[in-house]
Amino acid sequence: MKYDKEFKLKAVQQVLRQGGGIQSISGPLGLDPAKLRLWVKLYERHGIDGLIHKGASYTAEFKRQVIRRMRQEGWSHRQTAIEFNIRSHGHIGKWLSLYHDGGFDALNPKSRGRFSAMSRKRAQQPAKTGDQRSREELIEENEDLKAEIAYLKKLDELLRKEELNKGKRR
Numbered sequence: 001m002k003y004d005k006e007f008k009l010k011a012v013q014q015v016l017r018q019g020g021g022i023q024s025i026s027g028p029l030g031l032d033p034a035k036l037r038l039w040v041k042l043y044e045r046h047g048i049d050g051l052i053h054k055g056a057s058y059t060a061e062f063k064r065q066v067i068r069r070m071r072q073e074g075w076s077h078r079q080t081a082i083e084f085n086i087r088s089h090g091h092i093g094k095w096l097s098l099y100h101d102g103g104f105d106a107l108n109p110k111s112r113g114r115f116s117a118m119s120r121k122r123a124q125q126p127a128k129t130g131d132q133r134s135r136e137e138l139i140e141e142n143e144d145l146k147a148e149i150a151y152l153k154k155l156d157e158l159l160r161k162e163e164l165n166k167g168k169r170r
Contacts, residue, residue, distance in 0.1 A: 008051040011036055012043045041082045050085055058086075060107040063095045102150040105143055 014025050015036065022040070026033040042050030058066075070080040070092065081089035098106040133141075 002053065005048070005051050005053075008039050009043075009048065012039050012051070015040050038078075038082070042085065045082055046085050054087065056087070057109070058091070060104070060109065063107040064104055066092060067095060067099055101154060102147060105146060106150070 011025065011029055011031065015022055018025065022033050022036050025031075026036045029036075039051060044050075066080060066084050066086070069075075069083070070077075073079075075083065077089040077092045080086070080092055086092065095107060
């Protein structure tokens with residue numbers, strides 16, 4: 001269930017006035033105590049902005065900063081989410097997983113939806129030789145190759161684990 005800013009603010013102010021009675025306040029309001037505790041921490045750290053719902057998409061650079069800072073400070077996912085005003089600490093877990101699988105390049109947003117059919121204009125262009133390709137095209141190709149290698153390494157690792165597990169079962 002989504003709650004509006006005014007409801008969240010009233011609940012947080014009630015907790016702050018009573019001095020930490022989260023359990024006693026969350027019950028009558030029909031709230032999960034963990035959710036109310038999160039709202040209090042967000043409010044203490046970011047003020048009213050911490051209570052406003054934001055449908056944010058995060059840049060790869062922001063994700064990198066979050067991961068670096070979390071590691072430097074030794075913060076948990078929840079602490080990091082509060083510090084950076086990220087709505088769900090689950091995002092951070094996903095970002096870390098992407099980072100471990102493919103490095104910082106894996107944090108770049110992926111295109112969504114179906115692949116578009118190849119346009120005729122592009123199909124009619126002659127293939128460029130190595131000297132004719134731009135720096136951006138080479139960087140893009142390099143990123144594609146890195147992603148392919150990372151995928152193949154992960155696949156190889158999974159297949160080895162599967163074979164090892166089959167050997168143990170026998």
